[in-house]
Amino acid sequence: MNFTEKNGKLIISREGRIDLSNAADTEKEMLGAVSAHECMPVVFDAAKLDYISKRGTQGAA
Numbered sequence: 001m002n003f004t005e006k007n008g009k010l011i012i013s014r015e016g017r018i019d020l021s022n023a024a025d026t027e028k029e030m031l032g033a034v035s036a037h038e039c040m041p042v043v044f045d046a047a048k049l050d051y052i053s054k055r056g057t058q059g060a061a
Helices: 023-036 054-058
Strands: 002-006 009-013 016-018 042-045 049-052
Parallel strands (some): 016 049
Antiparallel strands (some): 002 009
């Protein structure tokens, strides 16, 4: 996962897949980055994702 700042926004980008095997880790990484940049708008760039499962969009439970 990549985190960059551009034009006052936090850009989060990811390649590959988000599925049951990595959804919880992905969520933890994203929440950590958002917390560290709490005053910035966030953009999630999914252009290079090959697949995202329903579980990948729900977050860890």
